[in-house]
Amino acid sequence: MKLVNGKFKRSMSNAIGRWAAVGPYYAMFPLEFAFDIVNEYSEPGQLVLDPFAGRASSVFAAATQDRIGLGIEINPLGWVYAQTKLQTASQRNVEKRLKSLIEMSEACVQEPMELPEFFRMCYSEKVLNFLITARKELKWKSRKVDRTLMGLLLIHLHGKLGEGLSNQMRQTKAMGPKYSMDWWRKENLITPPEIPIKEFLLGKIRRRYSKGIPIVTEQSKVKLGDSTQILPKIAKMVDCGRQQPCSLLFTSPPYQGVTNYHDDQWLRLWMLRGDPKPGYGVNKYRDKFSSKEVYHELLESVFKNVSKIMSEDGTVYVRTSARKFTFDTTIEILEQYFPSWKREIKEKPFPQKTQTHLFGDSAKKPGEKDIILTKK
Numbered sequence: 001m002k003l004v005n006g007k008f009k010r011s012m013s014n015a016i017g018r019w020a021a022v023g024p025y026y027a028m029f030p031l032e033f034a035f036d037i038v039n040e041y042s043e044p045g046q047l048v049l050d051p052f053a054g055r056a057s058s059v060f061a062a063a064t065q066d067r068i069g070l071g072i073e074i075n076p077l078g079w080v081y082a083q084t085k086l087q088t089a090s091q092r093n094v095e096k097r098l099k100s101l102i103e104m105s106e107a108c109v110q111e112p113m114e115l116p117e118f119f120r121m122c123y124s125e126k127v128l129n130f131l132i133t134a135r136k137e138l139k140w141k142s143r144k145v146d147r148t149l150m151g152l153l154l155i156h157l158h159g160k161l162g163e164g165l166s167n168q169m170r171q172t173k174a175m176g177p178k179y180s181m182d183w184w185r186k187e188n189l190i191t192p193p194e195i196p197i198k199e200f201l202l203g204k205i206r207r208r209y210s211k212g213i214p215i216v217t218e219q220s221k222v223k224l225g226d227s228t229q230i231l232p233k234i235a236k237m238v239d240c241g242r243q244q245p246c247s248l249l250f251t252s253p254p255y256q257g258v259t260n261y262h263d264d265q266w267l268r269l270w271m272l273r274g275d276p277k278p279g280y281g282v283n284k285y286r287d288k289f290s291s292k293e294v295y296h297e298l299l300e301s302v303f304k305n306v307s308k309i310m311s312e313d314g315t316v317y318v319r320t321s322a323r324k325f326t327f328d329t330t331i332e333i334l335e336q337y338f339p340s341w342k343r344e345i346k347e348k349p350f351p352q353k354t355q356t357h358l359f360g361d362s363a364k365k366p367g368e369k370d371i372i373l374t375k376k
């Protein structure tokens with residue numbers, strides 16, 4: 001990242017710019033936007049909170065700009081990406097671990113029999129054997145080196161032919177197994193590519209580390225879990241002085257009825273020991289929020305707890321959808337818990353092709369709105 005005329009521009013000539021894009025997710029903040037908001041609405045040393053962190057662009061921007069970034073994310077994929085860039089293991093250890101995994105997978109053929117046919121159309125035998133070994137061996141929840149390697153591997157788990165480990169696929173989102181197989185058959189892509197695993201992954205790792213690793217504030221992190229459970233604990237810590245209050249709440253909640261962040265990433269979640277099919281860990285907060293009641297309950301719980309954590313002179317910055325139900329619910333709940341705060345709304349129509357347009361959906365999208373609250 002580079003400051004140009006007071007605005008951030010992504011630059012690949014420094015470590016922050018190289019790591020900021022870890023990794024492909026959905027409905028992500030534009031990277032430069034995350035840095036601009038952190039810079040404009042908070043000061044060094046202050047706490048920036050994101051209870052719907054996703055791949056943690058907000059937290060990463062805060063952590064690299066001398067703020068303390070604290071996030072919460074329920075999706076293990078978003079969490080692995082977040083911690084990969086917030087607590088990055090050394091290149092030497094990551095390469096060493098990769099080589100030992102490759103040796104392990106070459107020495108022992110894993111049993112892919114129970115996996116659906118999809119997997120053998122998506123990956124060559126050698127690649128699949130390596131993936132099954134990595135899935136079994138990498139302790140991504142507890143070990144930094146394993147998590148960093150897993151984070152980098154997940155980025156390249158699928159993508160265009162030759163750019164990922166898979167048969168032809170989108171990089172940002174895994175299509176369903178049946179859809180993928182029908183498509184490969186139709187396009188005569190039934191034989192998956194033989195990717196030279198070691199050269200391919202070492203090349204990707206070396207490129208990522210080529211400008212070093214980002215320097216982040218030590219306390220910055222993302223917690224894996226449900227904000228409705230974790231925020232009350234943070235509120236208690238703020239109350240008894242063990243945690244500083246939040247100066248900037250900078251977040252984007254899921255939009256009601258739009259995206260299932262788990263199904264869209266079912267293949268990467270399989271690598272994180274989920275099931276070999278969409279439908280990860282069914283839970284009311286792991287779906288598309290088709291229930292308006294559940295959606296309301298989520299936002300109410302989160303903003304209520306956030307109101308207990310905010311500092312007197314803080315700012316609340318929420319990016320949400322312009323869709324009626326999502327927007328009205330967000331405003332209603334924010335006004336309930338921040339009654340005397342001044343409100344500003346910025347319209348953010350989608351300027352160019354969105355991620356859904358890229359997937360062939362050409363319907364006009366309602367765009368987004370930013371809600372900014374400050375104490376009067």
Ligand SMILES: C[S@@+](CC[C@H](N)C(=O)[O-])C[C@H]1O[C@@H](n2cnc3c(N)ncnc32)[C@H](O)[C@@H]1O
Pocket residue numbers: 025026027028029030051052053054055056057058072073074075078225226227228251252253254255261285298
């Ligand atoms: C709009 S996305 C945020 C994307 C993020 N701004 C980024 O740049 O990657 C909303 C996120 O909220 C997460 N989420 C939904 N319910 C949650 C909950 N109860 N606790 C924590 N995270 C939750 C979803 O998994 C999703 O990653």
